[in-house]
Amino acid sequence: MSRSARAGGRADLPGATTGSIPAYQRTLAHLTVRARLLTAVVMLAALAVMITGGTAFALQARATDARIDNSLARAVAALRSVQAKKDPSTGLPFTTVRAVLYEGVRNRVPGKNEGVVALLNGLPVYWAGPQTRAVQLEQDLALVAALAAIPADAPVVARTISTPETQYRLIAVPVLLDADPVGRGLFVVGFDRAAERSSLGSTFVMYSAVGLAALAVIACVAWFVVGRLLRPIRLLRDTARRITESDLSERITVTGKDDLSNLARTVNAMLDRLERAFGSQRELLDDVGHELRTPLTIVRGHLELLDPDDPDDVRATQALALDELDRMQRLVDDLMTLATADRPDFVxxxxxxxxxxxxxxxxxxxxxxxxxxxxxxxxxxxxxxxxxxxxxxxxxxxxxxxxxxxxxxxxxxxxxxxxxxxxxxxxxxxxxxxxxxxxxxxxxxxxxxxxxxxxxxxxxxxxxxxxxxxxxxxxxxxxxxxxxxxxxxxxxxxxxxxxxxxxxxxxxxxxxxx
Known part of the structure; x- marks a missing residue:
C-alpha cells in the first residue's frame, strides 16, 4: 500500500476529522447563547419531571402491591379460621376437602378486580354466591394450568403470574385433610394486577400532560428571562460594533446589579481607560511632534546658513546643534520614563x-x-x-x-x-x-x-x-x-x-x- 493511501486511511479513522464530532455538538455550536441556555433549562426541567414522575409511579405501584398483598394475607387468615371451625352443615369437624373449599369460597366476598377460585384435584370448582365476581379466575385456562402445577407442599406466599389475558397477583393455599386422603384442594384468591394499576396509569398520563404543559410554560418564561439576563451582552456586542478607532465614546447602558451588569460596567470602565489612553497617545504624539520639530528646525536653519569656510561660524553652529540634540535627548528620556510609568515593574x-x-x-x-x-x-x-x-x-x-x-x-x-x-x-x-x-x-x-x-x-x-x-x-x-x-x-x-x-x-x- 502506498504512503498516500495509508495516510488517507488514517484520516478516515474516527476522531481524525471534524466530521467525527457528534451531530448534537455541531448543532449546539450553531445555536445562540440564548438558545443554548433555553435548551439547557428545558432539558433539566424535563429531566426533573421525568425523575419525579417515575419515582412517584414506582412508589405508587409498590403501595398498590403492598395493599394487594395485605388483602391476600387476610384471605389466608380467613381460610385458616374457617378450617379450624366445624362444618356448618353437620356441626362436626370437616371430613372432606371439598367442604372446606366450599365454606372458604362462600365466606370470601371479592373486592374490586378480585377473584376467588378453588381447585379440587387439579380441577376448578365454583359455588355461586350472592356477590357478582369482578374477576373470574377459572375462565383463564392458562392461569388454571399454572395453578394446577403448584405442588401441595409449596409455601403459601404471594406470587405474580402473567398470562396472555393479564397479569395476576395472587396467593394459593393448599388444603389437605387427614380425613380425606384422596382430596387435594387449592384455595386461590387473586387480583387483576393490570386492572389495579390502570387507574394509576391514567393518573400518570394526566401527570405527563400537565408536565408537558409546565415545560411549555417554563420554556416561554425562560426565553424572556434569559433574554433579559443577556441584554447587557447584546448591548456589549452592539456597542463594540459601533466603536471605531476615532470614536470611543460609546458606552453600554447598565441598570441591573447582577454579574452580567457588573461585566458591562467593567467593559465601560475599560472603554474609559482606552479612550483616555488613545486620547493621551494622540496628545502625546502631537506634543512630541511639536517639541521635536522646533530643535530640528533650529539645527536645519543654522546648517543651511553655515559658512564652511568660517571656522568661528562652524564652531558656533556645532555648539548650537549639540545643545539642541542634548535637549532632544532629555525630551526622549523623559518620554521613555512616562511611557513606562504604567508598567508593573516601573517601581x-x-x-x-x-x-x-x-x-x-x-x-x-x-x-x-x-x-x-x-x-x-x-x-x-x-x-x-x-x-x-x-x-x-x-x-x-x-x-x-x-x-x-x-x-x-x-x-x-x-x-x-x-x-x-x-x-x-x-x-x-x-x-x-x-x-x-x-x-x-x-x-x-x-x-x-x-x-x-x-x-x-x-x-x-x-x-x-x-x-x-x-x-x-x-x-x-x-x-x-x-x-x-x-x-x-x-x-x-x-x-x-x-x-x-x-x-x-x-x-x-x-x-x-x-
Whole structure:
C-alpha cells in the first residue's frame, strides 16, 4: 500500500476529522447563547419531571402491591379460621376437602378486580354466591394450568403470574385433610394486577400532560428571562460594533446589579481607560511632534546658513546643534520614563530608611546650584518604597525650586509620617505658582510663563506625578500662609507601607517646617 493511501486511511479513522464530532455538538455550536441556555433549562426541567414522575409511579405501584398483598394475607387468615371451625352443615369437624373449599369460597366476598377460585384435584370448582365476581379466575385456562402445577407442599406466599389475558397477583393455599386422603384442594384468591394499576396509569398520563404543559410554560418564561439576563451582552456586542478607532465614546447602558451588569460596567470602565489612553497617545504624539520639530528646525536653519569656510561660524553652529540634540535627548528620556510609568515593574519597592534617604537627597541637591539647602524635618522610619524613583521625583522638585528661586535664597526639604501617610516635601522662596495653574502644572507639556522663557519641555512635574501614582500616592502644591513668607510647597503624599519604628506626627507639624 502506498504512503498516500495509508495516510488517507488514517484520516478516515474516527476522531481524525471534524466530521467525527457528534451531530448534537455541531448543532449546539450553531445555536445562540440564548438558545443554548433555553435548551439547557428545558432539558433539566424535563429531566426533573421525568425523575419525579417515575419515582412517584414506582412508589405508587409498590403501595398498590403492598395493599394487594395485605388483602391476600387476610384471605389466608380467613381460610385458616374457617378450617379450624366445624362444618356448618353437620356441626362436626370437616371430613372432606371439598367442604372446606366450599365454606372458604362462600365466606370470601371479592373486592374490586378480585377473584376467588378453588381447585379440587387439579380441577376448578365454583359455588355461586350472592356477590357478582369482578374477576373470574377459572375462565383463564392458562392461569388454571399454572395453578394446577403448584405442588401441595409449596409455601403459601404471594406470587405474580402473567398470562396472555393479564397479569395476576395472587396467593394459593393448599388444603389437605387427614380425613380425606384422596382430596387435594387449592384455595386461590387473586387480583387483576393490570386492572389495579390502570387507574394509576391514567393518573400518570394526566401527570405527563400537565408536565408537558409546565415545560411549555417554563420554556416561554425562560426565553424572556434569559433574554433579559443577556441584554447587557447584546448591548456589549452592539456597542463594540459601533466603536471605531476615532470614536470611543460609546458606552453600554447598565441598570441591573447582577454579574452580567457588573461585566458591562467593567467593559465601560475599560472603554474609559482606552479612550483616555488613545486620547493621551494622540496628545502625546502631537506634543512630541511639536517639541521635536522646533530643535530640528533650529539645527536645519543654522546648517543651511553655515559658512564652511568660517571656522568661528562652524564652531558656533556645532555648539548650537549639540545643545539642541542634548535637549532632544532629555525630551526622549523623559518620554521613555512616562511611557513606562504604567508598567508593573516601573517601581521596585524595598524597605527604605527614610531618614537616610532624606540626607542623601539633601547632599545631591547641594550640587544643583547656589542656594541655602536646609533639612527642616527628618522621619526616622523604614517604609516600603522605590528609593531610586523617589530620589528622582524629589530631586525634580528641588530642581524646580532652584530654577524658580533667587540665588542665595533658602530651599527647605523634609520628610515626616502623618498617620499612615509618608510626606516628602520641598519649599522654596520663589514667586510661587498661580492658582489657575496649580492643577495643570502636572499635565504633560504644560508650561507656565517661566518654563516658556527657559524653553522647558513641561515633563518634569508629570514625571513626579507618575512616580507618585506608581507608589499609590499623589503630589500636590500648596502656598504657605502669608505671615510665613512667600514661595510654594510641593508635597509627595505616599502610603507608609510596612512602617517600622516610626512614631506618627500630626499633620500640623508640616506647617511648622514651612
Amino acid at each position: 521596585q519597592s524595598a524597605p527604605t530608611d527614610v531618614g537616610r534617604l532624606t540626607d542623601d537627597v539633601h547632599d545631591k541637591a547641594r550640587g544643583l546650584g547656589h542656594r541655602r539647602w536646609v533639612v527642616a524635618a527628618r522621619a526616622d522610619v523604614t517604609v516600603l518604597l522605590d528609593a531610586q524613583r523617589i530620589t528622582q521625583a524629589w530631586l525634580q522638585l528641588l530642581a524646580n525650586a532652584h530654577r524658580y528661586s533667587s540665588p542665595g535664597s533658602t530651599v527647605r526639604l523634609g520628610s515626616e509620617v502623618s498617620g499612615d501617610r509618608l510626606l516628602l516635601w520641598v519649599r522654596d522662596e520663589g514667586l510661587g505658582v498661580p492658582p489657575e495653574e496649580a492643577e495643570r502644572i502636572f499635565e504633560r507639556f504644560h508650561r507656565g510663563q517661566a518654563d516658556r522663557l527657559s524653553h522647558g519641555a513641561g515633563l518634569g512635574l508629570p514625571i513626579v506625578a507618575a512616580i507618585a501614582r506608581a507608589h499609590h500616592g499623589r503630589v500636590f502644591v500648596e502656598h504657605p500662609p502669608a505671615n510665613v513668607g512667600r514661595g510654594v510647597v510641593f508635597v509627595l503624599d505616599l502610603p507608609a507601607v510596612d512602617l517600622v519604628d516610626g512614631e506618627p506626627r500630626p499633620v500640623t507639624e508640616l506647617v511648622e517646617y514651612l
